[in-house]
Amino acid sequence: MPAASNHRSARASRRTTHLARALLEPRLGAHMSVAGGLHHAFDHARAVGCQCLQVFVKNQRQWRARPYRPEEVAAWHAAAAGCEVRPVIAHATYLINLASPDEGNWRRSIDAFADELERCEQLGIAALVVHPGAHLGAGEAAGCRRVAEGLRHALDRLGPANVRPCIELTAGQGTCLGHRFEHVRDILDALAGEPRVGVCFDTCHVLAAGFRFDTDETYAATFAALDAAFGRERLLCFHLNDSVGACGSRVDRHAHIGAGHVGRGAFRRIVRDPRWRDLPMILETPKGVDQRGRDHDRLNLARLRRMIAAG
DSSP: OOHHHHHHHHHHHHHHHHHHHHHHSOOEEEEOOOTTOTTHHHHHHHHHTOSEEEEOSSOTTOSOOOOOOHHHHHHHHHHHHTSOOOOEEEEOOTTOOTTOSSHHHHHHHHHHHHHHHHHHHHHTOSEEEEOOOBOTTSOHHHHHHHHHHHHHHHHHHHOSOSOEEEEEOOOOOTTBSOSSHHHHHHHHHHTTTOTTOEEEEEHHHHHHTTOOOSSHHHHHHHHHHHHHHHOGGGEEEEEEOEESSOTTOOOOOEEOTTSSSSOHHHHHHHHTOGGGTTSOEEEOOOOSBOTTSOBHHHHHHHHHHHHHHHO
């Protein structure tokens, strides 16, 4: 066989291998700023090598925001159509507490969450991640019922839509709900199994809540417990964050991949697990650059991709 033919065959083989690997790999991304305009999030995402994206759909420190102007929505959709960064998910305002026993705060939380769901629908965003909230002494059972009722009110206001609420598993600081898989089970049970509600698995939070998943045994045990509680098919996305706090610390402080207590083995198992290959995996690790001026998001994404490639 001529040498040129051999080279063509080798190139074709490499392309086939690359394509096959890409089809098996999860989409990795990061939370990005919308400073200067919503649509700029896509530019920021592409600049660091994101394949998917998470944003806030309004100021995360305010209850209310003005409606989007038509040109803002148009610019967002034009930017989305012009790149391969997808899916996009959103994170809800930190003020929202759907578990609150205080009637006024609970109603404001429902209003804010319903508004953000509608904003996501306007932008074609797939899911809105929300912390279940803190029961503030009312008790876990009462708090879970409150969260379910709040979600029901928000979904009823939204009506038929594509965006899905996504309950984030938490570290369990204070009276916050979501550090036990049974909390999610109880919320879903109170919603009569509402199919639109999904779950976000945050690696920092789950470790801080007391679950290890960095060995074959602990990984299998943690996801078996999750599956038994509410069904792994409820998972809609992952937040890939290392943890400053140790296992069971209940400390919610994120660290760069490989620089905390989660363990490289945990990240390697998640990004290589074929059950999650269709789910977006989002970094919420500290922003900035290292001492050599390299972007931290780009470095963290590269670490995860090396884990995928290493086999």
